[in-house]
Amino acid sequence: MGNAGTLAVFFSRSGENYMVGNIEKGNGEILAGMVQSMLGVPVYEIASEAGYPADYDECSKAAKAERDMNMRPALRYPLPDMAGINAVVLVYPNWWGDLPMPVYTFLDSISTGGLRIYPVCTHEGNGIGLTDRCLAQAYPEAIVMRGAAFRGTDVQEKREKTEALLRSYLKDSGFTF
Numbered sequence: 001m002g003n004a005g006t007l008a009v010f011f012s013r014s015g016e017n018y019m020v021g022n023i024e025k026g027n028g029e030i031l032a033g034m035v036q037s038m039l040g041v042p043v044y045e046i047a048s049e050a051g052y053p054a055d056y057d058e059c060s061k062a063a064k065a066e067r068d069m070n071m072r073p074a075l076r077y078p079l080p081d082m083a084g085i086n087a088v089v090l091v092y093p094n095w096w097g098d099l100p101m102p103v104y105t106f107l108d109s110i111s112t113g114g115l116r117i118y119p120v121c122t123h124e125g126n127g128i129g130l131t132d133r134c135l136a137q138a139y140p141e142a143i144v145m146r147g148a149a150f151r152g153t154d155v156q157e158k159r160e161k162t163e164a165l166l167r168s169y170l171k172d173s174g175f176t177f
């Protein structure tokens, strides 16, 4: 398997962040940039049109409310061209043990039949949790592959370690460099 037909997709939030204070680039955005340069694939950002409060606690509350209501927030950017795309490296944070709801908006909006999804989850202690299973449950027609988990603080502070772990995950997953 080569990298043709692969798209890197990320949801990531900058602003006040758990443990590392205010950051300019979210953890997932950094990881997605690494995926993009390692594999030479295009990247698409999932963002909610309304955005989220910069304040961590306020954001937590907003995210929880969206999740409790199983919302599909409108997306800020037009959908990417999915013609010829058969694999998505999906980078997202663990939010309340689930994926941020705009990620579901995105996946609901594209054709996921036979699409290979590689879940790459950043977190602050709970790992990938059940998020890969949430994906498999919500999109049974997709092929949810083995995922990877990265501690957000490591992504910010331990770039070399993060790059090495990401490279070996992508290699083990069959991507080429």
Ligand SMILES: Cc1cc2nc3c(=O)[nH]c(=O)nc-3n(C[C@H](O)[C@H](O)[C@H](O)COP(=O)(O)O)c2cc1C
Pocket (backbone or CB within 6 Å): 011, 012, 013, 014, 017, 018, 025, 026, 027, 028, 029, 056, 059, 060, 061, 063, 064, 092, 093, 094, 095, 096, 097, 098, 122, 123, 124, 125, 126, 127, 151, 152, 153
């Ligand atoms: C609304 C919200 C909920 C979160 N819930 C969890 C959680 O349940 N478990 C966990 O380990 N980390 C949780 N975190 C921490 C994030 O997963 C972690 O900081 C992640 O790396 C953020 O990625 P980003 O910078 O790309 O947005 C949460 C963060 C936010 C903002």
